[in-house]
Amino acid sequence: MTFAGATRRRVMVAAAISGGVGMIAKGAWAAAGEGVSHTAEAIHQEPVFPATPARVYEALVDAKQFDKVVQLSGALQSMSLGSQPTAISPQAGGMFTLFGGHIIGRHIELTPNRRIVQAWRVVDWNPGVYSIAKFELSAQGSSTRIVFDHTGFPSGDGEHLAAGWTAHYWEPLGKYLGM
Secondary structure (H helix, E strand, C coil): CCCCCCCHHHHHHHHHHHCCHHHHHHCCCCCCCCCEECCCCEEEECCEECCCHHHHHHHHHCHHHHHHHHHHHCHHHHCCCCCCCCEECCCCCCEEEEHHHCEEEEEEEEECCCEEEEEEEECCCCCCCCEEEEEEEEEECCEEEEEEEEECCCCCCHHHHHHHHHHHHHHHHHHHHHC
């Protein structure tokens, strides 16, 4: 790994701040496609869907549409979750309840057809622990790419959450949008 334009001192300071030279030598970021950074608990995924950004956005923030996505995922049956209905506020600052009440949070930012930022948590996390889930939508021809980043969740939950995003969001959302 090279640090173009960086002085030796800057590299050493960066190494000291981030936990040592060994961390830099191993690579501080997950390789493309890994889904989970193993040095800092973070998830980065970029699913593409066969629909416009407006349609993808609505499927994620409209409770009736998202409930159909949840049904396609089979999550309620596989996770033995409660029967609490999907509830999604359409405004920034509004609350949401997903997957039978297993996932709750608030919308921090809603920019129609472009961005969703959520304070997101699993109900069995310690009280007051929220992560940040950020969805950036961009058109790619007749499809939409979501640049998704999830940070701030409890240490050790990364791989489980990354798999959950794929199985319970991206795969059923693709089915729903392809209908």
